[in-house]
Amino acid sequence: MRLILIGPPGVGKGTQSALLTARLGVIQLSSGEIFRKEIELGTDLGRMAKRYIDHGELVPNGVTIEMMAKQLRADDVQKHGFVLDGFPRTVKQAEALDEIMFEMGIQLDKVVSLEVAEDIVLERLTRRMGCTRCGEIYHSKDKPPHREGLCDKCDSPLFVRSDDQPETIRERLRVFHEKTAPVIEYYARTGSLQRVDASEGPEETYAQICGTYAK
Ligand SMILES: [Zn+2]
Numbered sequence: 001m002r003l004i005l006i007g008p009p010g011v012g013k014g015t016q017s018a019l020l021t022a023r024l025g026v027i028q029l030s031s032g033e034i035f036r037k038e039i040e041l042g043t044d045l046g047r048m049a050k051r052y053i054d055h056g057e058l059v060p061n062g063v064t065i066e067m068m069a070k071q072l073r074a075d076d077v078q079k080h081g082f083v084l085d086g087f088p089r090t091v092k093q094a095e096a097l098d099e100i101m102f103e104m105g106i107q108l109d110k111v112v113s114l115e116v117a118e119d120i121v122l123e124r125l126t127r128r129m130g131c132t133r134c135g136e137i138y139h140s141k142d143k144p145p146h147r148e149g150l151c152d153k154c155d156s157p158l159f160v161r162s163d164d165q166p167e168t169i170r171e172r173l174r175v176f177h178e179k180t181a182p183v184i185e186y187y188a189r190t191g192s193l194q195r196v197d198a199s200e201g202p203e204e205t206y207a208q209i210c211g212t213y214a215k
Contacts, residue, residue, distance in 0.1 A: 001026055001081040002106065004088070006184055007114030007198065009163075009172045010125035014137065015202045016114065016209060017085040027077045031064060031086035033135070034071065054162050056171030058089055058179060065096040072100060090179045094186050111187040112209055114198040118173065125169050129158040 001024060005013045017028040035053060038046030045067065049059045058064075068087050071077065088094040101107065127140040133156035138145050146152050163172060187193040196208045 001083075001109050003082075003109050004084040004111045004187075005114060006111065006180065006187075008116070008118070008121050008176045008180075009169065010121035010128070011114040011116050011198050012124075012202060012205060013085045013114060016112075016205060017083045019202065019206050020083045020209070024081075026081040026083050027074075029068065029071050029077065029082050029084050029087070031059075031068060031089070033085075034067060035059060054168070056163060056168040056175060058175060061090060061092045061096070064089070065093055065100075068093075068097070069100050073104070078104075078106075088183055091182050091186050094183050108192055110194055111192050113184045113187075113193060113195045114205065115195055116198045120199055121173070122169065125164055126166060128164050129160055132156050132159055 003020075003026075005016055007013055014030065014032075017030060020026055021028045032053075035046065035049040039050045039053075040046070045063070048063065052059045064087065068084075072082065084097075088097050124139065124142075127142075129138045129140065129145075130136070131138075131151035131154065134151060134154045136151055136153050137143075138151075138158060145158060149158050150156070151158060162168070184193065194209075196205060198205045
């Protein structure tokens with residue numbers, strides 16, 4: 001299966017990607033996770049990406065497309081399929097993805113637009129914390145760690161992502177409406193778009209994604 005998850009920051013793309021990966025065996029390709037890994041490793045790509053991400057801006061199209069094209073061509077991705085999370089974020093990226101897939105001779109099964117009211121997204125993001133080691137996500141209200149500031153799974157310290165600071169969140173939402181909302185319209189025109197209400201819990205959202213997939 002090959003699918004794309006699109007939605008504003010905080011809508012639950014990462015959570016749904018993880019569920020799809022665990023249950024369907026597809027490979028998760030999250031541009032945000034890949035960039036964060038590069039930043040952690042201190043690579044040239046990471047240093048460049050950090051300047052944009054820390055300000056809530058998008059990493060430029062050229063770099064992002066090149067990086068994702070490489071990921072899409074990996075053997076395990078070709079074998080097991082993928083769920084794209086955080087890519088494409090602009091219409092240019094969506095057009096590039098079409099070209100890459102055309103060259104590879106593959107097609108998308110569907111594009112899921114996760115939709116939720118903005119106040120819910122803000123509430124989710126402003127209370128979000130991640131584990132510095134394993135990447136597990138916590139939420140001070142909905143999913144607090146058992147011990148404050150420490151990961152339940154691996155005991156490592158938790159942190160608030162640099163792009164989850166309040167002023168950065170507002171910028172990310174603005175960028176989403178300006179650059180990524182047109183991507184949803186792009187896929188609506190090609191007919192592969194599925195709109196999903198992501199205002200309830202992860203399992204309800206997941207059931208909608210899969211229910212529609214069975215059609
Ligand atoms: Zn952890």
